[in-house]
Amino acid sequence: MTGTLLAVVARILSGASVRWIDCQPDVCQRVYFANHTSHLDAIVLWSVLPTMLRPLTRPVAAKDYWEKGAVRRYMARTFNALLIDRTDIKVHQSPVDLMLREIGDRQSLIVFPEGSRNTGSELQEFKSGLYYLAKKRPDLELVPVHIDNLNRVLPRGEFLPVPLLSLVTFGPPMWLEAGEPKAEFLNRARDSIRRLKDL
C-alpha cells in the first residue's frame, strides 16, 4: 500500500515515462542494470515497473546513505532496498554473495554498475560486480536500463527536486557469453545502455 503510494509520488515527481524496447515486463529473475546520475534513480526505476513486479524487485543501494535518518530508512524499507555496506566489505562475505543469497530463486535486482553517481554525461567504467553476478548465476537475465534526465530533477548535492520530465528505457536482455573475459563483458554491458540513449 505505502509502496504503491511511494511509486505514484516518485512517478509524478520525476514525470517518468517508460519504454520497453525488445524486452517485456516479466516475473523471471533479472538484474536490471542502469546508469546512475541521481539519488532518485533507484526509486524511479523501481516505481516504473508494473505493480506485480515491484515486490519481487530489490534495488541495491548504499547502506550509509539510506540508513541515515528515519525518512530514508522508512523509504528504503518500503521499496524493498537491499542495502550494502560500502565501508565493510569482506573477502569471504562479498556484496555479490550477499545479493545472491538475499534474492534466492524468486527476486530480481536493480544495480548501478558505475558505483557512485555520475556527474558527467558519459557513462563511467563499470565496476566488476555485474560480471560476478552473471558468472555465479548465469540463469539471471541482465536487462540494460537507461535513465534520462533524472540528473536534472535531483542532481548530486541538491536536496530540492525540480520536477522535469524523465524517461526510463528498458533494453533487450543480455547474458555472459561462455568464456567471455571480464573487461569485454563489462564494455558490452556499458554499450548496451549507451545504445538505449539514442533510440
Next chain:
Amino acid sequence: MYDDVKTLSLVGGVLALLFGATSIGQRLKYQSDIGLNPAVVEAFNLRIRAWWLMYTVLAAAFLLGPASRVATVVLFGLISFWALREFITLTPTRLGDHRTLFWVFFLFTPLQYWLVGMGVQKYELLFSVLIPVYAFLFIPARVALAGDYKHFLERTAKIQAGLMVCVYCLSYAPALLSLKIPGYEGQNPRLLFFFVLVVQLGDVLQYAWGKLLGQHVIAPAISANRTWEGFVGGVASATLIGTALWWATPFQPWEAAGLSLVICVMGFAGGMTMSAIKRDRGVKDYGTLVVGHGGVLDRIDSICFAAPVFYHLTRFFFVPTA
C-alpha cells in the same frame, strides 16, 4: 434562465461537434483503404482527445457553480506547471540553474495563479508585473549567486521565456473569469469557453484549409504545414464562427468578429513561435519525452499567445475603470 439557455446551447453544441469529430476520427482509423496517411489520422485523434480534456475542464467550470472559478484556476495552474515542465525539459540548463528552477516551479508559478484566484481586479498590478518584473529580476540574480557564468544571459533568458509563455501568458485565460463586465455578471465562464473554442477552431481550421488548398508555405524551415492559404482560410472561417457566437459573449456581432480575428492571428503567431523553438531543439513535439503523446505545450501554444491580448482588449473596451 435565458442565460442558462445560452450556456447550454454553447456547451451542448460543442459537445455535438466533439462527438462528430470523434466518430469521424474513429472511422478514419479503421478504414485503412481510403489512402489517408495514418500519421495524419493519428494526429487528428490525439488532437480530439486533447479537446475532450479541455472541454471537460471548461464544462466543469459551468457545472461547479460558485466553486467553479477556483477549480478552473487550479486546473489552469496545473496545465501551466506541466507545460513549463515540458519547456524546461527541452531547454538545456546547467547544474547552477537548479535552485533557480526550484523557485520558478514552486514559488512563481503557484503565486501567479494564487493572484488569479484571489481576483485579478483586486491584484491587477501585482498580477501583471510578478513575472515580467519580479521573476525577471530574481532569475538572473539567483543564477549569478550559484556562481556559474557560462552562457549566462542565454540560460536566464530561456528560463524567463519559459515562465512567460507557459505561466504568465496562460494565466490570462482564467483571469477572464474575474473581469467585471457590466451586464455580464456571473457569465464569465462562457467568455472563457468562447475564447478557447475560437482559438482551437482557428488552429484546426488553418490546418484543414492548408491541407485542402495549401500552396505557399509561409516558412518552410519552421513548419511545412502552415501555408498562406491555410492561414487566410482558417482565420477567416474561425472569425466567422466566432462572430456567429456573439450571443454567448458580452460583445456586439462586429465586436465579436474583431476579437475573434485578433485571437486567431495571435493563435497563429503562438503556433509559429513554439514551432520555431521546437525546430531549434530538434524535436517534433514538446511531449517527446512522454511516449505516445504530443505535449501539453503543443496543444496550448496558441492559447498562450492569444490570452493576454484577448484579456487586455476586453478589459480596455468593456470594463469601465472605477
